[in-house]
Amino acid sequence: MKILSEKIGVIFSKIIPSPNAWTTISLFFAAFGFWSLLKNNLLIGLILFLIAGLFDKVDGLVARTLKKETPLGAFLDGVIDRYVETFLFLGLFLYVSQAKADFSLMDCFWFFLLIFGSLMTPFIKAYADHRKLITDPDKLDKMKGFFSRAIRLGLIYFGMLFSLFYPDSLMSFIIVIAILSNLAVLQRIRLAIKLI
Known part of the structure:
Protein backbone atom coordinates (compact mmCIF):
# COMPACT_ATOMS: atom_id res chain seq x y z
CA MET A 1 0.00 0.00 0.00
CA ARG A 82 -14.34 21.98 6.09
CA TYR A 83 -15.46 23.80 2.95
CA VAL A 84 -15.76 20.52 1.03
CA GLU A 85 -17.88 18.96 3.78
CA THR A 86 -20.08 22.04 4.00
CA PHE A 87 -20.59 22.04 0.23
CA LEU A 88 -21.53 18.36 0.45
CA PHE A 89 -23.99 18.66 3.33
CA LEU A 90 -25.63 21.86 2.08
CA GLY A 91 -25.89 20.31 -1.37
CA LEU A 92 -27.57 17.23 0.07
CA PHE A 93 -29.87 19.45 2.13
CA LEU A 94 -31.02 21.29 -1.01
CA TYR A 95 -31.28 18.04 -2.97
CA VAL A 96 -33.39 16.27 -0.33
CA SER A 97 -35.56 19.36 0.27
CA GLN A 98 -36.54 19.25 -3.42
CA ALA A 99 -36.74 15.48 -3.85
CA LYS A 100 -38.60 14.61 -0.63
CA ALA A 101 -42.29 15.46 -0.89
CA ASP A 102 -42.83 15.56 2.88
CA PHE A 103 -39.61 17.43 3.73
CA SER A 104 -40.16 18.92 7.18
CA LEU A 105 -38.64 21.07 9.89
CA MET A 106 -37.45 17.87 11.56
CA ASP A 107 -35.45 17.03 8.43
CA CYS A 108 -33.86 20.50 8.67
CA PHE A 109 -32.91 19.73 12.26
CA TRP A 110 -31.10 16.53 11.25
CA PHE A 111 -29.12 18.36 8.60
CA PHE A 112 -28.22 21.07 11.11
CA LEU A 113 -27.07 18.37 13.54
CA LEU A 114 -25.04 16.72 10.78
CA ILE A 115 -23.23 19.94 9.82
CA PHE A 116 -22.68 20.89 13.47
CA GLY A 117 -21.23 17.48 14.33
CA SER A 118 -18.95 17.35 11.30
CA LEU A 119 -17.51 20.81 12.01
CA MET A 120 -17.21 20.35 15.79
CA THR A 121 -15.35 17.02 15.63
CA PRO A 122 -12.03 18.49 14.41
CA PHE A 123 -12.65 21.75 16.30
CA ILE A 124 -12.52 20.04 19.71
CA LYS A 125 -8.98 18.77 19.15
CA ALA A 126 -7.79 22.03 17.56
CA TYR A 127 -9.27 24.14 20.37
CA ALA A 128 -7.81 21.91 23.08
CA ASP A 129 -4.43 22.53 21.47
CA HIS A 130 -5.02 26.26 20.89
CA ARG A 131 -6.09 26.91 24.49
CA LYS A 132 -3.15 24.84 25.81
CA LEU A 133 -5.56 22.48 27.52
CA ILE A 134 -3.44 19.66 26.12
CA THR A 135 0.14 20.48 25.13
CA ASP A 136 1.62 16.99 24.82
CA PRO A 137 1.60 15.97 21.10
CA ASP A 138 1.23 12.30 22.06
CA LYS A 139 -1.88 13.08 24.07
CA LEU A 140 -3.30 15.16 21.22
CA ASP A 141 -2.84 12.18 18.90
CA LYS A 142 -5.00 10.13 21.27
CA MET A 143 -7.93 12.50 20.69
CA LYS A 144 -9.10 10.65 17.61
CA GLY A 145 -12.83 9.99 17.70
CA PHE A 146 -14.43 6.68 16.83
CA PHE A 147 -16.27 8.28 13.88
CA SER A 148 -13.54 9.88 11.79
CA ARG A 149 -13.99 12.15 8.77
CA ALA A 150 -13.05 9.32 6.39
CA ILE A 151 -15.70 7.03 7.87
CA ARG A 152 -18.28 9.84 7.94
CA LEU A 153 -17.75 10.73 4.29
CA GLY A 154 -17.51 7.09 3.24
CA LEU A 155 -20.90 6.41 4.82
CA ILE A 156 -22.39 9.54 3.21
CA TYR A 157 -21.13 8.49 -0.23
CA PHE A 158 -22.46 4.98 0.28
CA GLY A 159 -25.82 6.48 1.27
CA MET A 160 -25.85 8.60 -1.89
CA LEU A 161 -25.07 5.55 -4.02
CA PHE A 162 -27.67 3.43 -2.22
CA SER A 163 -30.33 6.11 -2.65
CA LEU A 164 -29.88 6.04 -6.43
CA PHE A 165 -31.72 2.71 -6.22
CA TYR A 166 -33.78 3.41 -3.08
CA PRO A 167 -34.47 7.19 -3.10
CA ASP A 168 -36.26 7.26 0.25
CA SER A 169 -33.24 5.87 2.08
CA LEU A 170 -31.00 8.95 1.95
CA MET A 171 -32.62 10.72 4.88
CA SER A 172 -32.10 7.62 7.04
CA PHE A 173 -28.38 7.76 6.32
CA ILE A 174 -28.34 11.47 7.18
CA ILE A 175 -29.99 10.81 10.56
CA VAL A 176 -27.60 7.98 11.48
CA ILE A 177 -24.52 9.99 10.47
CA ALA A 178 -25.78 13.09 12.31
CA ILE A 179 -26.18 11.09 15.52
CA LEU A 180 -22.81 9.34 15.22
CA SER A 181 -21.03 12.62 14.40
CA ASN A 182 -22.31 14.26 17.55
CA LEU A 183 -21.51 11.21 19.66
CA ALA A 184 -17.96 11.54 18.30
CA VAL A 185 -17.95 15.18 19.47
CA LEU A 186 -18.99 14.14 22.99
CA GLN A 187 -16.34 11.42 22.98
CA ARG A 188 -13.62 13.93 22.07
CA ILE A 189 -14.75 16.33 24.79
CA ARG A 190 -14.56 13.46 27.29
CA LEU A 191 -11.10 12.49 26.00
CA ALA A 192 -9.87 16.09 26.28
CA ILE A 193 -10.96 16.28 29.92
CA LYS A 194 -9.53 12.84 30.66
CA LEU A 195 -6.14 13.64 29.11
CA ILE A 196 -5.55 16.89 31.02
Whole structure:
Protein backbone atom coordinates (compact mmCIF):
# COMPACT_ATOMS: atom_id res chain seq x y z
CA MET A 1 0.00 0.00 0.00
CA LYS A 2 2.87 2.37 0.84
CA ILE A 3 4.57 1.64 -2.49
CA LEU A 4 1.32 2.34 -4.36
CA SER A 5 0.89 5.64 -2.49
CA GLU A 6 4.44 6.65 -3.37
CA LYS A 7 3.87 5.86 -7.05
CA ILE A 8 0.64 7.89 -7.08
CA GLY A 9 2.50 10.77 -5.43
CA VAL A 10 5.21 10.64 -8.11
CA ILE A 11 2.68 10.58 -10.96
CA PHE A 12 0.63 13.52 -9.70
CA SER A 13 3.70 15.53 -8.68
CA LYS A 14 4.79 15.47 -12.33
CA ILE A 15 1.41 16.83 -13.46
CA ILE A 16 1.23 19.71 -10.96
CA PRO A 17 4.21 19.96 -8.57
CA SER A 18 2.29 21.92 -5.93
CA PRO A 19 0.45 20.22 -3.04
CA ASN A 20 -1.56 23.38 -2.33
CA ALA A 21 -2.73 23.49 -5.95
CA TRP A 22 -4.16 19.97 -5.59
CA THR A 23 -5.88 21.05 -2.37
CA THR A 24 -7.50 23.96 -4.21
CA ILE A 25 -8.54 21.75 -7.13
CA SER A 26 -10.44 19.50 -4.71
CA LEU A 27 -12.44 22.56 -3.62
CA PHE A 28 -13.45 23.34 -7.21
CA PHE A 29 -14.73 19.79 -7.73
CA ALA A 30 -16.68 20.05 -4.48
CA ALA A 31 -18.23 23.34 -5.66
CA PHE A 32 -19.34 21.70 -8.91
CA GLY A 33 -20.62 18.75 -6.87
CA PHE A 34 -22.70 21.18 -4.81
CA TRP A 35 -24.09 22.70 -8.02
CA SER A 36 -25.00 19.23 -9.33
CA LEU A 37 -26.92 18.41 -6.15
CA LEU A 38 -28.65 21.78 -6.38
CA LYS A 39 -29.75 20.75 -9.88
CA ASN A 40 -31.05 17.41 -8.56
CA ASN A 41 -28.30 15.33 -10.18
CA LEU A 42 -27.29 13.00 -7.38
CA LEU A 43 -25.09 10.69 -9.48
CA ILE A 44 -22.96 13.48 -10.97
CA GLY A 45 -22.77 15.13 -7.55
CA LEU A 46 -21.53 11.87 -6.03
CA ILE A 47 -18.88 11.43 -8.74
CA LEU A 48 -17.62 15.01 -8.35
CA PHE A 49 -17.37 14.73 -4.57
CA LEU A 50 -15.51 11.43 -4.91
CA ILE A 51 -13.03 13.16 -7.25
CA ALA A 52 -12.71 15.99 -4.72
CA GLY A 53 -11.91 13.38 -2.08
CA LEU A 54 -9.31 11.78 -4.35
CA PHE A 55 -7.51 15.09 -4.87
CA ASP A 56 -7.71 15.76 -1.14
CA LYS A 57 -5.55 12.65 -0.70
CA VAL A 58 -3.31 13.53 -3.64
CA ASP A 59 -2.13 16.80 -2.05
CA GLY A 60 -0.63 14.92 0.88
CA LEU A 61 1.01 12.32 -1.36
CA VAL A 62 2.52 15.04 -3.57
CA ALA A 63 3.75 16.94 -0.49
CA ARG A 64 5.51 13.84 0.84
CA THR A 65 6.94 12.94 -2.57
CA LEU A 66 8.41 16.42 -3.10
CA LYS A 67 9.23 16.85 0.61
CA LYS A 68 7.06 19.96 0.68
CA GLU A 69 5.09 19.22 3.84
CA THR A 70 4.57 22.60 5.53
CA PRO A 71 2.42 24.04 8.33
CA LEU A 72 0.73 26.27 5.73
CA GLY A 73 -0.15 23.24 3.60
CA ALA A 74 -1.62 21.41 6.60
CA PHE A 75 -3.57 24.54 7.56
CA LEU A 76 -5.01 25.02 4.05
CA ASP A 77 -5.85 21.32 3.81
CA GLY A 78 -7.84 21.46 7.06
CA VAL A 79 -9.69 24.63 6.08
CA ILE A 80 -10.61 23.35 2.63
CA ASP A 81 -11.72 20.03 4.14
CA ARG A 82 -14.34 21.98 6.09
CA TYR A 83 -15.46 23.80 2.95
CA VAL A 84 -15.76 20.52 1.03
CA GLU A 85 -17.88 18.96 3.78
CA THR A 86 -20.08 22.04 4.00
CA PHE A 87 -20.59 22.04 0.23
CA LEU A 88 -21.53 18.36 0.45
CA PHE A 89 -23.99 18.66 3.33
CA LEU A 90 -25.63 21.86 2.08
CA GLY A 91 -25.89 20.31 -1.37
CA LEU A 92 -27.57 17.23 0.07
CA PHE A 93 -29.87 19.45 2.13
CA LEU A 94 -31.02 21.29 -1.01
CA TYR A 95 -31.28 18.04 -2.97
CA VAL A 96 -33.39 16.27 -0.33
CA SER A 97 -35.56 19.36 0.27
CA GLN A 98 -36.54 19.25 -3.42
CA ALA A 99 -36.74 15.48 -3.85
CA LYS A 100 -38.60 14.61 -0.63
CA ALA A 101 -42.29 15.46 -0.89
CA ASP A 102 -42.83 15.56 2.88
CA PHE A 103 -39.61 17.43 3.73
CA SER A 104 -40.16 18.92 7.18
CA LEU A 105 -38.64 21.07 9.89
CA MET A 106 -37.45 17.87 11.56
CA ASP A 107 -35.45 17.03 8.43
CA CYS A 108 -33.86 20.50 8.67
CA PHE A 109 -32.91 19.73 12.26
CA TRP A 110 -31.10 16.53 11.25
CA PHE A 111 -29.12 18.36 8.60
CA PHE A 112 -28.22 21.07 11.11
CA LEU A 113 -27.07 18.37 13.54
CA LEU A 114 -25.04 16.72 10.78
CA ILE A 115 -23.23 19.94 9.82
CA PHE A 116 -22.68 20.89 13.47
CA GLY A 117 -21.23 17.48 14.33
CA SER A 118 -18.95 17.35 11.30
CA LEU A 119 -17.51 20.81 12.01
CA MET A 120 -17.21 20.35 15.79
CA THR A 121 -15.35 17.02 15.63
CA PRO A 122 -12.03 18.49 14.41
CA PHE A 123 -12.65 21.75 16.30
CA ILE A 124 -12.52 20.04 19.71
CA LYS A 125 -8.98 18.77 19.15
CA ALA A 126 -7.79 22.03 17.56
CA TYR A 127 -9.27 24.14 20.37
CA ALA A 128 -7.81 21.91 23.08
CA ASP A 129 -4.43 22.53 21.47
CA HIS A 130 -5.02 26.26 20.89
CA ARG A 131 -6.09 26.91 24.49
CA LYS A 132 -3.15 24.84 25.81
CA LEU A 133 -5.56 22.48 27.52
CA ILE A 134 -3.44 19.66 26.12
CA THR A 135 0.14 20.48 25.13
CA ASP A 136 1.62 16.99 24.82
CA PRO A 137 1.60 15.97 21.10
CA ASP A 138 1.23 12.30 22.06
CA LYS A 139 -1.88 13.08 24.07
CA LEU A 140 -3.30 15.16 21.22
CA ASP A 141 -2.84 12.18 18.90
CA LYS A 142 -5.00 10.13 21.27
CA MET A 143 -7.93 12.50 20.69
CA LYS A 144 -9.10 10.65 17.61
CA GLY A 145 -12.83 9.99 17.70
CA PHE A 146 -14.43 6.68 16.83
CA PHE A 147 -16.27 8.28 13.88
CA SER A 148 -13.54 9.88 11.79
CA ARG A 149 -13.99 12.15 8.77
CA ALA A 150 -13.05 9.32 6.39
CA ILE A 151 -15.70 7.03 7.87
CA ARG A 152 -18.28 9.84 7.94
CA LEU A 153 -17.75 10.73 4.29
CA GLY A 154 -17.51 7.09 3.24
CA LEU A 155 -20.90 6.41 4.82
CA ILE A 156 -22.39 9.54 3.21
CA TYR A 157 -21.13 8.49 -0.23
CA PHE A 158 -22.46 4.98 0.28
CA GLY A 159 -25.82 6.48 1.27
CA MET A 160 -25.85 8.60 -1.89
CA LEU A 161 -25.07 5.55 -4.02
CA PHE A 162 -27.67 3.43 -2.22
CA SER A 163 -30.33 6.11 -2.65
CA LEU A 164 -29.88 6.04 -6.43
CA PHE A 165 -31.72 2.71 -6.22
CA TYR A 166 -33.78 3.41 -3.08
CA PRO A 167 -34.47 7.19 -3.10
CA ASP A 168 -36.26 7.26 0.25
CA SER A 169 -33.24 5.87 2.08
CA LEU A 170 -31.00 8.95 1.95
CA MET A 171 -32.62 10.72 4.88
CA SER A 172 -32.10 7.62 7.04
CA PHE A 173 -28.38 7.76 6.32
CA ILE A 174 -28.34 11.47 7.18
CA ILE A 175 -29.99 10.81 10.56
CA VAL A 176 -27.60 7.98 11.48
CA ILE A 177 -24.52 9.99 10.47
CA ALA A 178 -25.78 13.09 12.31
CA ILE A 179 -26.18 11.09 15.52
CA LEU A 180 -22.81 9.34 15.22
CA SER A 181 -21.03 12.62 14.40
CA ASN A 182 -22.31 14.26 17.55
CA LEU A 183 -21.51 11.21 19.66
CA ALA A 184 -17.96 11.54 18.30
CA VAL A 185 -17.95 15.18 19.47
CA LEU A 186 -18.99 14.14 22.99
CA GLN A 187 -16.34 11.42 22.98
CA ARG A 188 -13.62 13.93 22.07
CA ILE A 189 -14.75 16.33 24.79
CA ARG A 190 -14.56 13.46 27.29
CA LEU A 191 -11.10 12.49 26.00
CA ALA A 192 -9.87 16.09 26.28
CA ILE A 193 -10.96 16.28 29.92
CA LYS A 194 -9.53 12.84 30.66
CA LEU A 195 -6.14 13.64 29.11
CA ILE A 196 -5.55 16.89 31.02
